[in-house]
Amino acid sequence: xxxxxxxxxxxxxxxxxxxxxxxxxxxxxxxxxxxxxxxxxxxxxxxxxxxxxxxxxxxxxxxxxxxxxxxxxxxxxxxxxxxxxxxxxxxxxxxxxxxxxxxxxxxxxxxxxxxxxxxxxxxxxxxxxxxxxxxxxxxxxxxxxxxxxxxxxxxxxxxxxxxxxxxxxxxxxxxxxxxxxxxxxxxxxxxxxxxxxxxxxxxxxxxxxxxxxxxxxxxxxxxxxxxxxxxxxxxxxxxxxxxxxxxxxxxxxxxxxxxxxxxxxxxxxxxxxxxxxxxxxxxxxxxxxxxxxxxxxxxxxxxxxxxxxxxxxxxxxxxxxxxxxxxxxxxxxxxxxxxxxxxxxxxxxxxxxxxxxxxxxxxxxxxxxxxxxxxxxxxxxxxxxxxxxxxxxxxxxxxxxxxxxxxxxxxxx
Amino acid sequence: xxxxxxxxxxxxxxxxxxxxxxxxxxxxxxxxxxxxxxxxxxxxxxxxxxxxxxxxxxxxxxxxxxxxxxxxxxxxxxxxxxxxxxxxxxxxxxxxxxxxxxxxxxxxxxxxxxxxxxxxxxxxxxxxxxxxxxxxxxxxxxxxxxxxxxxxxxxxxxxxxxxxxxxxxxxxxxxxxxxxxxxxxxxxxxxxxxxxxxxxxxxxxxxxxxxxxxxxxxxxxxxxxxxxxxxxxxxxxxxxxxxxxxxxxxxxxxxxxxxxxxxxxxxxxxxxxxxxxxxxxxxxxxxxxxxxxxxxxxxxxxxxxx
Numbered sequence: 001x002x003x004x005x006x007x008x009x010x011x012x013x014x015x016x017x018x019x020x021x022x023x024x025x026x027x028x029x030x031x032x033x034x035x036x037x038x039x040x041x042x043x044x045x046x047x048x049x050x051x052x053x054x055x056x057x058x059x060x061x062x063x064x065x066x067x068x069x070x071x072x073x074x075x076x077x078x079x080x081x082x083x084x085x086x087x088x089x090x091x092x093x094x095x096x097x098x099x100x101x102x103x104x105x106x107x108x109x110x111x112x113x114x115x116x117x118x119x120x121x122x123x124x125x126x127x128x129x130x131x132x133x134x135x136x137x138x139x140x141x142x143x144x145x146x147x148x149x150x151x152x153x154x155x156x157x158x159x160x161x162x163x164x165x166x167x168x169x170x171x172x173x174x175x176x177x178x179x180x181x182x183x184x185x186x187x188x189x190x191x192x193x194x195x196x197x198x199x200x201x202x203x204x205x206x207x208x209x210x211x212x213x214x215x216x217x218x219x220x221x222x223x224x225x226x227x228x229x230x231x232x233x234x235x236x237x238x239x240x241x242x243x244x245x246x247x248x249x250x251x252x253x254x255x256x257x258x259x260x261x262x263x264x265x266x267x268x269x270x271x272x273x274x275x276x277x278x279x280x281x282x283x284x285x286x287x288x289x290x291x292x293x294x295x296x297x298x299x300x301x302x303x304x305x306x307x308x309x310x311x312x313x314x315x316x317x318x319x320x321x322x323x324x325x326x327x328x329x330x331x332x333x334x335x336x337x338x339x340x341x342x343x344x345x346x347x348x349x350x351x352x353x354x355x356x357x358x359x360x361x362x363x364x365x366x367x368x369x370x371x372x373x374x375x376x377x378x379x380x381x382x383x384x385x386x387x388x389x390x391x392x393x394x395x396x397x398x399x400x401x402x403x404x405x406x407x408x409x410x411x412x413x
Numbered sequence: 414x415x416x417x418x419x420x421x422x423x424x425x426x427x428x429x430x431x432x433x434x435x436x437x438x439x440x441x442x443x444x445x446x447x448x449x450x451x452x453x454x455x456x457x458x459x460x461x462x463x464x465x466x467x468x469x470x471x472x473x474x475x476x477x478x479x480x481x482x483x484x485x486x487x488x489x490x491x492x493x494x495x496x497x498x499x500x501x502x503x504x505x506x507x508x509x510x511x512x513x514x515x516x517x518x519x520x521x522x523x524x525x526x527x528x529x530x531x532x533x534x535x536x537x538x539x540x541x542x543x544x545x546x547x548x549x550x551x552x553x554x555x556x557x558x559x560x561x562x563x564x565x566x567x568x569x570x571x572x573x574x575x576x577x578x579x580x581x582x583x584x585x586x587x588x589x590x591x592x593x594x595x596x597x598x599x600x601x602x603x604x605x606x607x608x609x610x611x612x613x614x615x616x617x618x619x620x621x622x623x624x625x626x627x628x629x630x631x632x633x634x635x636x637x638x639x640x641x642x643x644x645x646x647x648x649x650x651x652x653x654x655x656x657x658x659x660x661x662x663x664x665x666x667x668x669x670x671x672x673x674x675x676x677x678x679x680x681x682x683x684x685x686x687x688x689x690x691x692x693x694x695x696x697x698x699x700x701x702x703x704x705x706x707x708x709x710x711x712x713x714x715x716x717x718x719x
Contacts, residue, residue, distance in 0.1 A: 217499050219501060223516065224468045225466050225493040226516035
């Protein structure tokens with residue numbers, strides 16, 4: 001046998017072992033089907049994101065406060081102007097509502113911005129020749145649309161062909177919204193869920209290989225003899241969480257400082273984004289849910305990773321872990337897109353999607369008590385996951401326990 | 414099980430699959446002694462120690478560690494050197510020792526201070542701030558042993574502590590173990606090397622095939638075998654073999670045989686009267702190794718190694 005043939009044969013021998021060692025594992029099946037699962041879950045996530053934004057858009061309104069006599073002509077012109085936009089076009093103006101003027105139209109217009117049933121984007125009141133237009137900073141376009149509506153309505157009423165000077169001279173005023181808008185809340189919900197998912201995806205997955213160090217250098221035997229395995233698991237999780245917090249603190253500081261130099265126009269685009277629960281509570285809850293999400297998912301990955309016998313198995317676990325995280329994100333964002341539905345409730349109750357879903361809940365609802373309940377619930381599941389993980393480790397890796405496996409023995413001391 | 418015992422267990426059983434790795438082990442380790450658990454490879458020594466320490470749970474039987482039925486409750490008073498040595502390679506030696514102390518409830522600051530003192534006393538003063546990966550295997554092993562005693566435990570459990578050490582480090586380790594006993598600690602260690610057990614153990618158990626085959630002192634173990642004689646005749650000749658015991662074996666010009674139960678004096682008189690005389694005679698006490706082989710038996714040895 002010449003050297004080349006020997007080299008090929010040796011190479012194939014190594015390749016054969018690696019191929020078989022990789023393929024004949026349960027995790028390979030998940031790896032194999034990963035693209036289908038990933039696409040499905042991405043669609044769920046994408047649909048959730050779109051729903052979160054779309055749900056808010058359906059609630060948006062442009063309001064004209066005008067006498068009943070002008071209603072027909074306003075509606076007619078609005079219909080003509082809307083024909084310029086394709087149905088479903090993202091730039092299409094919100095639906096028009098015409099209100100009859102009350103004693104103080106200015107106060108009536110301002111009050112509309114605190115309405116709870118709709119998101120009022122812009123309001124026009126006063127005579128069409130000199131209308132007053134109020135708009136939220138993000139709805140500059142809505143204000144312009146109402147100005148054009150007034151101009152075209154006047155032209156239609158006067159049937160003035162050949163008029164070249166503007167008939168309407170609007171006065172536009174940007175107004176701060178009295179409370180968060182549906183759209184803003186939907187966006188906060190989505191960005192909150194996505195932010196939490198993104199951080200957990202980046203950071204919690206690292207816990208999968210943390211027990212590998214102790215297993216490979218045999219320190220686990222010393223740890224297991226000195227402290228309960230539950231403490232080992234929790235200690236590793238808390239240690240890794242400390243690393244994650246440091247990471248988040250670094251980037252949060254950097255981003256907050258970057259925001260100071262963001263152009264005003266760019267900042268205005270996010271001015272509507274205000275969580276229902278309020279600003280001081282939301283960041284606190286975000287951190288609390290980040291901690292819970294990290295701990296819950298980290299505990300699962302740590303437990304699963306601690307069962308892996310080799311570095312190869314740990315690498316193979318990376319994909320199922322990502323899939324699991326994307327699944328939780330898809331579930332939670334679908335819940336955040338439709339608050340109050342059974343999907344939202346299920347996502348809030350299911351322990352591993354609960355932190356993600358609850359940060360969406362905080363954006364959509366001002367109640368504080370559900371968060372206290374949720375945090376206790378999630379903490380309970382962190383404890384359960386760690387306990388089960390530690391017992392599986394004791395049984396499977398430290399070889400403790402009776403030969404016959406059962407759930408009863410798993411939970412028995 | 415009394416409070417005079419540091420460790421006690423009765424009827425310990427551990428199954429791995431269908432295999433009964435530990436099969437009803439009873440053990441009683443008095444306080445303040447060096448107690449050896451001897452046995453061939455695969456005898457169940459490590460599994461027994463791990464059960465005693467609470468690392469794994471027995472399938473049957475009871476155990477008591479420093480007066481507590483839940484071994485983990487005594488964790489802070491126990492030091493443990495596992496068979497498979499383990500240290501974080503990136504840790505400095507002093508930190509590694511302090512870390513092991515901290516796991517057993519010793520404050521970090523005290524741990525660091527004691528670590529330096531212990532390393533100095535063990536002749537490793539120069540390696541205090543070296544990372545574990547920079548140490549030789551023997552040094553790392555000593556560091557781990559120091560980590561198991563840094564918190565001055567009442568009970569020190571050492572699983573095959575001498576394996577992988579060169580003779581110099583083996584002697585250092587023996588001194589360390591004796592020093593621990595002298596300060597009042599109980600030492601329970603497993604080994605399959607009889608020489609260490611013979612030099613160190615106050616009492617011992619011999620385990621084979623998952624069962625305890627002997628429990629007692631080294632002298633009692635050795636006393637299980639009769640004395641052996643090494644006799645060299647002054648004038649060898651015909652008829653000598655007939656006068657010697659049946660198990661006598663010729664070795665060059667000498668003979669080896671078991672000393673008869675009634676003593677050797679009668680035999681010597683007969684040999685002298687027959688004119689063979691005595692050129693050389695020594696009475697040999699069998700070593701622990703011989704006792705071990707006798708106790709464990711070839712069958713158990715084969716079974717354990719299979």
